[in-house]
Amino acid sequence: MPSLVGFIGIGNMGACMARNLLAAGYRVIVCDRSPKAVAALQQAGALQAETPAQLASTPGLKALVTMLPSSAAVRETYLGPTGIFSLPPRTLRPSLLIDSSTIDPLTSRDLAAAAARTTLHPDVVEGAAGAPSTAPAMLDAPVSGGVGGAAAGTLTFMVGGPAEAVARAQGLLGTMGRATVHCGEAGAGQAAKLCNNLVLGVSMAGVAEGLALGQRLGLDARNLTKIFNGSSARCWSADTYNPVPGVMEGVPASREYTGGFAAALMSKDLGLAQEAAAQCRAALPMTAAAAELYRQLATEAGPAIDFSGVYQHVYGGQAVAANS
Amino acid sequence: MPSLVGFIGIGNMGACMARNLLAAGYRVIVCDRSPKAVAALQQAGALQAETPAQLASTPGLKALVTMLPSSAAVRETYLGPTGIFSLPPRTLRPSLLIDSSTIDPLTSRDLAAAAARTTLHPDVVEGAAGAPSTAPAMLDAPVSGGVGGAAAGTLTFMVGGPAEAVARAQGLLGTMGRATVHCGEAGAGQAAKLCNNLVLGVSMAGVAEGLALGQRLGLDARNLTKIFNGSSARCWSADTYNPVPGVMEGVPASREYTGGFAAALMSKDLGLAQEAAAQCRAALPMTAAAAELYRQLATEAGPAIDFSGVYQHVYGGQAVAANS
C-alpha cells in the first residue's frame, strides 16, 4: 500500500508539488485555508484535513510537507493553537517534517528545536536500531526553480538538517524535484537559499546596469552580451536569463517580463537576507541597494513583474529591444 | 625587412606587450617618461624616440600603439605640445593608431575625430584602391587580462573603430593577445570595457556579500560556492576567481589578495563608467555602491590589493579561510 503524505499549503507552488506526489503513487492528505484550493486537490485524489493538528495525527501518516508564504504562516502552522506541535504527547504521527517555505533561518532553527521536544505516537517511532528517536526529524528544504520547476518536478531542494533524515526524505524530494543539496544543520537550507538569491539579485541588477549603460552609449545589447559571456562579466543573469528583450528567446524579458521570478519575491528574499544579517557582522551594502531597486520596480510595474524587469527600470523609460 | 612599430607607454602592461612584439620579429621604437623603462626595452632591442611627435614622424613607421594610465596622459600624448597630432601636415607616418589605454569613451571619440583631421606623409597614404585615405585610422582597443595576460600574450582586445582598420590591426593585436572583439565605431571598445568591468565589479561584490553572509550563518564557503555554481548565482566571480581564501587554488584570494586586478583600478573603472553615464539616462545605483566599496577597500588595505579582497571588507574583520 502506498505511503500516506501530508501537505499543508497548496498555493501555486504547493499544488504542483502535491500533484507530482499523487502522480507518483503517493496517497496525499492536504490542508489549506482556501476551500477552492482544497477542492481542486480533492478532485485530483487527495484527502483533506481541517487543521494542521488533525492532519498531523492521521494514522498511517509517514511524512508531512509544508509550503507556506511567510515566516508568520509557518510559525502559525507549527506553533499556533491548532498547529502541528499543539498535539498532546505521543500523538504526532509523521516521523519526517519537511518545510519547503522560504523563510528566515532563525525560524527554521526554532522549529527544529521545537520538533525535538515533541514525541511521536508509539507506533511510528523510527530511526537507528537500538536507539530509535521518539521525536520527528525536521528539515528546512526551500526550493529554487519557480512554478515551472514545481510543475515539471525539476526543483532544486536546499536542505538543512541531520544527514540521516535527508536520506529518508530523498524519495519524496526526488519525486518533487531534480536535485537535493544538503547544506548543513537545521537552518542551513534557508541560509543557502538566501545567499544564493542575494547573489542572483545583485548580479542581475549589475547586468541590467551594464547593458543599459552600454545601450545608452550606442552598443548593441546582443554584441555586448557576447562580450560579457566570453569574459569576466559572465554570469547566469547574462547567459541564461538575459534581461534585455530580444537578446534571448524563452526568457521573461522576451515575453514582457511575465512568467518568471516576481520582483516582489526577490525583494522579499533580499529582505530576509538583511534580517538574517541583523545578528551577524557581514556588511551588505550591495544587497541593500538591490533590495531598494526591486522594491521600486515592484511598486512601479506591479509585484508580478519578473525581476529581470530591473533592466527597464535602470534604463529609464522607453526600453529598447535588441535587434533580432 | 620586418615592420617598424611605435609603442608609447611602457609601464607594467605596455612593456610586456612591446616585448611580445619584439619576440615576434617586429622592430619597435619606444617613448616613455621613465628613462629606466626605456633602458630596459633598449636592452631587449628596442629603439628610442624623445617625444611622441618625434616617434610619430619616424620614416618607415607602420603603426603606433599607446598604453597609458589616464585620459589626461592620453590627451597629452596625442594633443599636447609635443604630441602625435602636433606634427605639421603631411609628416605623420603611421597609418594605424591603436590606443590600448582604458579611458572614457568620449575622449576616444575626440581622438578619432582629431586623427581624421591630420594628414599622413605622402609616402604612406594607404587604404582602399582608388580612394586612399590621407589620414591615419584610429582604434580604441582597451584590454582585459591584466599583467599576466600581457606577459603571456593572451590579452583580449575590445576594439572600437572602422572594420577596415580592425582588419589591418589584426596582425599586431594577434601578437599581443588571444582575442579581438570588434565592438563598433570609435569609442565602442572603451564603452564595452567599462560595461564589462561594471558588471564584474558589481557581481564580485555580490558574491562577496553572499559568501560572507553564508559563513556568518555557519555555512561552509566551499559548499556554498558549489551551490552557487550549480544554480542561478553562478558567475565568473564565484567559479573562476572565488574571493574566499582556500576555496580555489591559483587565485588572488589564496595568495593574500596579491597579483590580480587592483581594487584601485576597479575603483577607477567604475568611476569612468559613472562619468560616461553623466550624459545619458541609465541609472547606476549598484555601480555607485560598488565604486564606494572598492574605494573603501583601496584606502583601507592599500591600492594594490586585489579587488576580490572586497570579501574581507564585507566580512568585517578576521577573515576565515575555507577548510581545505
Add this chain to the structure above:
Amino acid sequence: MPSLVGFIGIGNMGACMARNLLAAGYRVIVCDRSPKAVAALQQAGALQAETPAQLASTPGLKALVTMLPSSAAVRETYLGPTGIFSLPPRTLRPSLLIDSSTIDPLTSRDLAAAAARTTLHPDVVEGAAGAPSTAPAMLDAPVSGGVGGAAAGTLTFMVGGPAEAVARAQGLLGTMGRATVHCGEAGAGQAAKLCNNLVLGVSMAGVAEGLALGQRLGLDARNLTKIFNGSSARCWSADTYNPVPGVMEGVPASREYTGGFAAALMSKDLGLAQEAAAQCRAALPMTAAAAELYRQLATEAGPAIDFSGVYQHVYGGQAVAANS
C-alpha cells in the same frame, strides 16, 4: 475622584509614562508580561490586571494607553485571544484607546477599523450630544523624545485619529509630554513619526560622513561644525546632537555613545519606513543606504550604541575627539 487609566506595556518608556500619570493624580491600572515590571509599578501605587481583556473591562476605566515594542505585540494586545477586542459586545469600558507604540501605519489603520467595530458598555457611551458614539475612539500616538523625555514628561506625541478624540486625549497626553501634534486620520501619527525618523537617520549619517571626511582632510571638527551651523548644512544632527566626541557637551557622543537613541531602534524605524513604502511609489535609496549603515553599526558595536555612533563607523577605526 481621580480618573482611572489603563496602561499596557511598562518597559523603559512605558513605566516612566505611567509614573507621570500617577504623579499627576491619575489612578492607573497596569498589565505587562513581566511580573517584575508590574511589581515596581504596584509599589508606586498602580493596580494590576491579568490580561488586556480583563483590564479593558474594568468598571470606571476612562482611557487606555498601550506602549509596546513591535507591531506583533500590538496586534496580540488588541486582537489576540485575551486581547482588548476579544471582549463580548457592550463590555468594553474605555471610550479612548491610545497606542503610543511605534509600528507600521497600516497596522494602526487596521486597529482603528477594528475599534470601530466594537461596542462600549452602555454606561460609558460618550461623544457629541444627540449622536453619542457606541464605539471607543482609537488614536495612534507614537512619541519622540526617548527615555529621557518619557521620564521628564517632555515627550512629543504625533497623533493620528479624529480631532474630537485628540481633544479628549489632551489631558493625558499633556501629562506625559510637552507637545501634541495632530497629523491627520488614523495611521497619520505613525506615518509622520516614520518620515521624521527617516530624515533624522539620513541627515545624521550625512553629518557623520561630512565631519569624518573633514577630519581626515585635516579640519577641526569644532570649526567645521560652526561652518555647518552657519550655512546650508545646518541641521539638528549637527547643532543639537553632534556626533563627534568633544564638540558638544551632554550628548551621547561625549559619553561614549550611551544613553541616547539606540542604533538598533533607528534601524528598526528605517525598516518600518521601507515596509510602509512597499505599497507606494516613493523611491528611498538614501533610506536604504542609511538602514544598512545603522544595521552594520548595531552588529559591530552592539544594539544599544547611540545612533550618532555612525560617525565612528564611517570614520573608520581610531575615532578622534575634537580638541577641547
Add this chain to the structure above:
Amino acid sequence: MPSLVGFIGIGNMGACMARNLLAAGYRVIVCDRSPKAVAALQQAGALQAETPAQLASTPGLKALVTMLPSSAAVRETYLGPTGIFSLPPRTLRPSLLIDSSTIDPLTSRDLAAAAARTTLHPDVVEGAAGAPSTAPAMLDAPVSGGVGGAAAGTLTFMVGGPAEAVARAQGLLGTMGRATVHCGEAGAGQAAKLCNNLVLGVSMAGVAEGLALGQRLGLDARNLTKIFNGSSARCWSADTYNPVPGVMEGVPASREYTGGFAAALMSKDLGLAQEAAAQCRAALPMTAAAAELYRQLATEAGPAIDFSGVYQHVYGGQAVAANS
C-alpha cells in the same frame, strides 16, 4: 588712487563679483576666454589683459582673484604655458592670490606650494617688517551663496591659507561677500566647502524622501514640514529651502525648480568629495548614493534643474504641490 585688482574668470558668478569690486571703487583688470564677457565688463569700466601671465605682471596690481569652473581650468590658469606662474622670476606683481573656484583640496595645496616657489617683483615685496616675504600669499576661498549671493554681495567665503593673508584679503572679500570663515591652512577652504555641500546634498535627499513618503502615505507636506521643523528632522533643506512646491514661497521648488543651485553642480561637488576621499579612510556610502541620485536627476531633467528637484525624482512621477 584706488587699488588695482585682477579678476580671471568672469562667468555668471565672477562677473557679479567683479562688478561689486568696481562698484566699491576698485580698479579692475579682467581676463577671460569669452570676448563677450570681457566686453561687458569693459563697458562697466574694467581694463583687459590678454593672458593670465600678462595680467599678473601689470604694474600696480595689488591682488588677483580667480573664479573658474574646474580644477583643470584652475591648473591651466596658474600653471599653463601662459599662466600666472609662467612669469620669469621677480616679475609677478600681486602679493595676494585668491582662488574662489570650487575644486579639489589637493589642487589647492599644489597651487599654494607653487606660489611659494615664485618670486614677486622687487617693488611689491610685502609682509612682516624685517622679514618681508618675496613670494605672494595664496588663498583658496570658495564661496556659498550662488549667483544671487554674488550679485547681492552676500557670499560666504570659506578660506584656507595663512591668517596674515586672510587679514589682508578681508577688504576684498568683505566687498564681495558678507562672511569670511578662516578654515585652516592651504586647501582647508575647499575641504570645508566640500564637506558642507556633502551634508547639504545628503540631507536634501533625505528630506525629499521623507516628504515624498509622507505624501504617498496621505500626509500633507505643509504639516509634515512643520513637524520636521519642530523636532529632530529639522534642517536647512526643510525649513529654508523646502523641496515641495507650495510649501514655501521664494524657493526654487515654487518656481519649477529654476534659479537655484543646479543639480549638475551638486553632482560635481559630491564627486569632488569622493575624489578627496580617495586618499583617506572615511567611508562615504551616503555620499555615493546621493551623488548617483543627483546625476540621475540632472540627466533626466536637465543639468540646470535646482538640486531640490530631487524631491520630484524620488516622488516618482506626477509631483503634487502642497495645498496653499
